[in-house]
Amino acid sequence: MFNNIFRFKFIMVASLLFLANISCFKYDEECLKYQNYFIAEFDGYFIEPGWNNGLTFGDRYGLHVFQAPDNPNSWRISFKINTREDMEFNMFFSNIESTGEYPIETGTYEDAVTNPFSKNMMFIRDGSLFGGGSDENTYIYFSKGNSGNISITAYNQESGIIKGTFQGQIYSIENEEEIHISGEFDIDLQTLNDMENNKPCWL
Secondary structure, three states, rough: HHHHHHHHHHHHHHHHHHHHHHHHHOOOOOOOOOOEEEEEEEOOOEEOOOOOOOOOOOOEEOEEEEEEOOOEEEEEEEEEEEOOEEEEEEEEEEEOOOOOEEOOOOOOOHHHHHHHHHHEEEEEEEEEHHOOOOOHHHEEEOOOOOOOOOOOOEEEEEOEEEEEEEEEEEEEEEEEEEEEEEEOOOEEEEHHHHOOOOOOOOO
């Protein structure tokens, strides 16, 4: 059920997203994604942060990146997926000390709510499934351990720079189906803050 709902929602915007990524991808000279982007291919679709329109906090870029308060070598990347404000992607990096390969680990609901910075993991939530009380049913996909790696190609913890690629599997909570996911990211916290209220050219 969760898997079908997720795919149905993506089908509605898949054509538009595909055209957008063809006309304005990383190497488009007129709209260069050279910094502060995250893009991944999942189940045949591109997922990336969008531009959020909000009455409370105003319009802003949807890419959120944080370093753990007690360990700045652990990171979180979080965003609402494209135009689907109820879909949220989260990726955590644990104890990144330098460039290199880091194995993707299995994520669980307990990991996500108790100590997410303890693992290199991913999960996807669907906020539309929240029915009150516990939010556990909103967690619909988690990363599968030993299915791939995160490759950090540039790193500076003090300057807030992390860049790399990743590939692996995530599994459905509903039926344990495994789906391949791969992508790349380029983060500079110093310039990301400047972009917060400035709409990127590719959105």
